[in-house]
Amino acid sequence: MREDEKSLNPDFSRRGFIGTALAATGFAVAAGPVNAQAISTDSTGLAAGPQMIGTLPAYVARPASGSNLPTILVVQEIFGVHEHIRDVCRRLAKLGYLAIAPELYFRQGDPSTVSDIPTLLKTIVAQVPDAQVLADLDAAAAWATSHGGDAKRLGITGFCWGGRISWLYAAHNPKLKAAVAWYGRLVGDASENNPRHPIDIAGQLKAPVLGLYGGGDQGIPLDSIERMRSAAKAAKVKTEIVVYTDAPHAFHADYRPSYRALPAQAGWQRLQDWFKTYL
Template sequence: MAKTPSDPAGPQGIRRRELLLGTLAAGFAVAVRPISAATITTDEDGLTAGFVSIPVEGGTIPAYRARPATGTNLPVVLVVQEIFGVHAHIQDVCRRLARLGYLAIAPSLFERQGDVTKLPDIASILPVVAKVPDAQVMSDLDATVAWAGRARGGDSGKLGITGFCWGGRITWLYAAHNPSLKAGVAWYGRLVGVSSPEQPSSPLDLVARIKAPVLGLYGGLDDGIPLETVEQMQAALMAGGGRSEIVIYPEAPHGFHADYRPTYRPEAAADGWSRLLAWFKANGVA
């Protein structure tokens, strides 16, 4: 039988992880265990939630989607993963947004490079992530937006994006890429870095091209994102006269929203989440 673009075993050999990821619906990446007792779990009552297949260049990728069980013309929010993949925390963020009336969808953006959910530590994951081209990610996010359109109950005219860590950087990049984006919220995403063929630009390089207002949420005690780089980004945004802004939580470390890890800071996480919702509402993602 001929293979079609929606066939996960189709051209280019994108791996058949729809079935594999389906078994991770309540799981975490190996590298982030043990899991904190503070982990928040949002149930699926009243929601339609689970993995779907997104047609992309060369085949399909899996994505976790959550939305209210009824309704149309729902605002669409892209949820961009950490380096650990689309594990239980990212899925839960989608369900939290769905409970508030959003169609939230998290595409698995490392599909062509490897399955990071089974790797034992960050040192094993980083070489995989380094191979992921920004251009591929932008294309896959565009494809996800197209999938989530009116045929699936979403209104891509009310499009937002939020991402964590690796996904925070991608949030800034997508705001410079897609002129249809209404707003973004970037949680502790890297702002500067050494360029490579796969990742040629940093968010700081692209300030002048940012088309949608982005709210950046950063920790003052982040040992992976120096505070001076956050302040550089703040200054560049102010000089550009844009609508983006950055909030710094002085006592928060990296990963302060990640309630499944020891870095979780409930007060900063709750304040950031409230700001996210207000930011989306103020900028047309509602």
């Protein structure tokens, strides 16, 4: 554990951390080989490291000093809270935010131990109820409020699996001020664990949502994006969906072959502008 991690949570080792991918030092195995282009953000000027929020493991990054910080919940990809998600938290902390990435699979299993995506989806991801996820995000937001975060400036961003969750959370928490959803699935069949999808709650959004999508995403058809645009017009808050022509799914994931620098950088700038406007 790095010194900055100890300073964030000095009694961490005594608690017997039960986290999953948070305990690892690198990327999720199921995500495949890590590309050399992977961005690495240092923790200079930050307090960053694992943190227990009750029984919920999380990774937290924030400026080393300051209070009443705007808070951003960072929602993982299907691979859990691995190094890319931790790095996103540090990037946000460098911008002055208190960033929290709760480990949302920790009750169902450890994604860092799974070597292939089909097994991961079946044995862990499909077992995670949306209601549990939303409650855990509420817990993370409450923890932030009592640990230097500003309750009146709460945002959320998520990627892939977390992009879908970001849409749902924008309809769930009336205290949320802004959301940025990266290529989150918008439509789907209802199930016990996933009773509703973004298209179903589009008219109930309580915070402005920015959706960032790839025109070449084989898993999210453009017609579903257009349906979401139309449905979101019923919401009383601003919703904007940007589609980057030819960009594939996971175009922001700089550690994977799907990474596309130009749309990733453009999307990151849009994220910054969105949070500056609404938080």
